[in-house]
Structures are given as structure tokens and as C-alpha cells.
Amino acid sequence: ILNVEQSPQSLHVQEGDSTNFTCSFPSSNFYALHWYRWETAKSPEALFVMTLNGDEKKKGRISATLNTKEGYSYLYIKGSQPEDSATYLCARGVQGAQKLVFGQGTRLTINP
């Protein structure tokens, strides 16, 4: 199993503040890096899939960057809102194996 580590495990942020968290993964044989948002009582929802070193993706106030050479990805949320409260999962695609290995998630709580 190719370990994916996320930090921090949980985070409390004041509404309106910006925040970021990290996903670390083995840099060898990199294929793809996924980010998902998982709100309580809902299904995980795909945010981004990144495949190239230096990729940057943006969706509204959320953005992500990828560094495959050093094995990390950052997820940024600008101007946090209560609806951003969720667990954010990252997952590494295993080359040629058609499957994902997930980190344990970062649980984000936005305080109004």
C-alpha cells in the first residue's frame, strides 16, 4: 500500500478566514492525485483530479496545487464559509493499477 498522509487531521477556522491543508504521497511512479469533499450525511464529491507536476486547479473559492517531484499537494480555501465544513480527502492514483489509495482526510469546521 502506497501511503497517503494528510495534515492536519482536523482544523477549525473562523468564517471569512482562508485556510489550507496538505496531502503527502510517495513521489515515485506518480499517476494522478484526486481531491474529494465529503459533507456529513452526503456522498464524497470530486473536487479536482491533477496529473502533471505544477498543476493548479480552481473551483470557485477552492484551489489546489500539485508537486509530484517532492510528493505533495495543497488545497486552499479562500474566505471560508459555513458550507465549506466537510472532510477533505485526497487520494493517489496507482499507475497502471486503476485504483486509488486514500489519505485519512482533513476534517474542516468553519465557525460562524
Added chain:
Amino acid sequence: DGGITQSPKYLFRKEGQNVTLSCEQNLNHDAMYWYRQDPGQGLRLIYYSQIVNDFQKGDIAEGYSVSREKKESFPLTVTSAQKNPTAFYLCASRDGPANYGYTFGSGTRLTVV
């Protein structure tokens, strides 16, 4: 609306019994996956299938079995051989190459009593 339906939402099983979790998708996706979530851990892959009538073991397949007789259905059986079956189970599917995002169901929480 297209999506993945998992049923039931909650399931209670007595020790020693087999139980089957349902996963149905109407997205016409080829690949389907079963993951398990335990507190404080990431999603762990149980089984996956890239195509009808074919499936592969994931990282924690012991005590589980699957079938893929139809494209839209990928049921998971938790057998009595699974030593610690109490967990949250998620089904997912994917369309296209392996670098496409997954679509997830809403999960089944299995409790052994």
C-alpha cells in the same frame, strides 16, 4: 438523475451470518469499487471491477466476495470469515481513464450485533 444507489443505509447482522450490500449505478460507468471506512483511517479498497464478469481484490479483500454480472450492479457480500465487519461501506464508480474522478454512493453502515 444519474447516480449510485447503495442499500440499505443501515444494516445489522448477527455474528456468523453472511450479508450482502447492494450497489447500483445508472451512469453507464465501466469501473466500480468497494471501499471500507473505519474511524481515523482513510478509505480502504476491498474489491474493484473494471468490466462486467471481471473483478480484482483490493487491499483488504479477506472475508469479502463480490460479483459483477451486470454493468450497473456490483454487490458486496460480507461473509462470516470477516473478523471485524462493523464499518461504513462506500461504493464508487468511474467513467473513462483512471485519472477521472470517482462518483460515490451514500454508503451503508454495517453493525454486527
